[in-house]
Amino acid sequence: MTAVWTPVALSRDLPCLGVMPVCVDGMDVALWRSASGRLAAWSDRCPHRGMRLSHGFVRGEALSCIYHGWSYSSQGNCLRIPAHPDLVPPEAIRVPVYYAVEVGGVVWIAPHAIDALPPTFEGVALRSLTVEAGVDWSVAGFSVSGLVARGLLAGVAVTIMIQFLPAGRMALHVLADATASPIALTKASRALEALRRQAEGIVA
Numbered sequence: 001m002t003a004v005w006t007p008v009a010l011s012r013d014l015p016c017l018g019v020m021p022v023c024v025d026g027m028d029v030a031l032w033r034s035a036s037g038r039l040a041a042w043s044d045r046c047p048h049r050g051m052r053l054s055h056g057f058v059r060g061e062a063l064s065c066i067y068h069g070w071s072y073s074s075q076g077n078c079l080r081i082p083a084h085p086d087l088v089p090p091e092a093i094r095v096p097v098y099y100a101v102e103v104g105g106v107v108w109i110a111p112h113a114i115d116a117l118p119p120t121f122e123g124v125a126l127r128s129l130t131v132e133a134g135v136d137w138s139v140a141g142f143s144v145s146g147l148v149a150r151g152l153l154a155g156v157a158v159t160i161m162i163q164f165l166p167a168g169r170m171a172l173h174v175l176a177d178a179t180a181s182p183i184a185l186t187k188a189s190r191a192l193e194a195l196r197r198q199a200e201g202i203v204a
């Protein structure tokens with residue numbers, strides 16, 4: 001299941017009207033959330049002239065390209081072309097869509113429809129963080145199963161969803177024990193930073 005679904009963000013980091021670039025299987029994806037909270041994930045390339053849609057802006061239930069303002073519904077079909085306001089855009093003008101779901105505060109994307117949802121894990125959102133290298137989980141004292149690592153950061157139990165990125169990089173989306181105090185969570189966040197520095201070979 002986790003080999004098909006890719007974790008790409010913590011739900012907390014994508015508010016309504018927000019749009020962000022993510023990477024799935026080496027493909028650039030625009031992830032966005034409408035005013036009503038609807039989630040959508042598209043190929044990050046406008047069908048008009050190829051501008052990144054993750055540079056666009058969300059109004060209501062549509063995402064508009066920053067370049068010439070073509071707007072698209074959450075299903076990916078073109079709704080409006082400002083230069084031709086009386087034209088009903090042809091159905092063929094459409095952005096390729098991915099499947100996006102959020103479970104347990106984590107956003108997952110799949111390239112096609114999958115019956116089984118991604119796994120749900122307990123915990124509160126700690127943070128997402130990009131590592132410019134691979135992490136040696138055994139040295140860090142974590143156990144790994146598929147795309148999920150479990151262990152302790154500064155004594156706080158955490159579950160880390162691993163997103164593999166091009167060039168050996170990875171993004172980590174971290175849930176922490178919901179009973180941990182704010183101070184303990186701050187320490188866990190710092191320990192995550194230390195883990196990143198260690199993986200990247202940075203001497204503190």
Ligand code: FES
Pocket residue numbers: 046047048049050051065066067068069070
């Ligand atoms: S490139 Fe997107 S509207 Fe022109």
